[in-house]
Amino acid sequence: MQTMIETIFDAVYLISVIALGITMIVKSGGNKEYRLSGMMAVVLGAGDSFHLIPRALALCTSGLENFTEALGAGKFITSITMTAFYILLYYVWRIRYRIKGENGVTAAVYVLSALRILLCLCPQNKWLSAQSPLFWGIYRNIPFALLGLLIIVLFYKSAKERGDREYRYMWLTIVLSFGFYIPVVLWADTVPLIGMLMIPKTCAYVWTVWICFQAMRRGNSRTDMRGREKKEESEKRGGVLRANG
Numbered sequence: 001m002q003t004m005i006e007t008i009f010d011a012v013y014l015i016s017v018i019a020l021g022i023t024m025i026v027k028s029g030g031n032k033e034y035r036l037s038g039m040m041a042v043v044l045g046a047g048d049s050f051h052l053i054p055r056a057l058a059l060c061t062s063g064l065e066n067f068t069e070a071l072g073a074g075k076f077i078t079s080i081t082m083t084a085f086y087i088l089l090y091y092v093w094r095i096r097y098r099i100k101g102e103n104g105v106t107a108a109v110y111v112l113s114a115l116r117i118l119l120c121l122c123p124q125n126k127w128l129s130a131q132s133p134l135f136w137g138i139y140r141n142i143p144f145a146l147l148g149l150l151i152i153v154l155f156y157k158s159a160k161e162r163g164d165r166e167y168r169y170m171w172l173t174i175v176l177s178f179g180f181y182i183p184v185v186l187w188a189d190t191v192p193l194i195g196m197l198m199i200p201k202t203c204a205y206v207w208t209v210w211i212c213f214q215a216m217r218r219g220n221s222r223t224d225m226r227g228r229e230k231k232e233e234s235e236k237r238g239g240v241l242r243a244n245g
Contacts, residue, residue: 003059010052018045037212040088047081050074072127115143176204
């Protein structure tokens with residue numbers, strides 16, 4: 001029963017975030033924020049698929065112990081793509097709030113991201129082993145957590161200062177994702193049940209993508225409304241000119 005529920009959940013998650021991402025890219029209408037949000041969602045879903053698809057296959061066939069290398073490789077790829085996800089989210093913040101300069105913040109994002117990726121590349125992680133060292137799991141997640149904290153602060157401050165209702169909970173989605181993820185890193189190997197926290201963690205990321213998608217829908221609706229108003233105003237003016245003529 002647990003296998004079926006987890007597999008269905010993962011399938012719905014992957015299909016949903018990738019579909020939302022593609023929709024945002026296609027319907028962005030040249031808007032950089034919406035297109036970047038779509039790319040971010042696709043990176044999230046595509047990256048997670050490298051881990052979740054082998055996991056689903058393992059659960060539905062011969063068991064996780066027979067997919068150690070595939071699962072390890074998937075976790076490695078997901079670690080890299082999640083870093084890319086936060087870089088893209090940072091640029092969504094810059095575009096949405098029309099941020100100029102802030103070179104120090106940009107440097108911090110890239111330094112933390114590079115450090116995270118370098119730590120993930122270290123052979124001491126033993127990605128393809130059934131017994132990955134806990135300490136290396138902690139080491140590689142320190143810069144990742146700091147990157148997440150930076151993004152949390154940026155979105156919290158900007159949304160509050162600008163009165164941005166559409167993105168007012170973006171910071172909270174990131175807080176929740178890390179809040180559910182950190183216990184898994186620390187204790188999932190000793191208390192397997194803690195691994196279930198990955199489900200609400202995944203839901204938090206879906207919420208992140210959904211906020212971006214809803215912002216695009218509302219933005220496009222406002223654009224369409226302004227377009228209709230301009231058209232109606234133009235038609236009225238044309239009617240008045242014809243009547244006077």
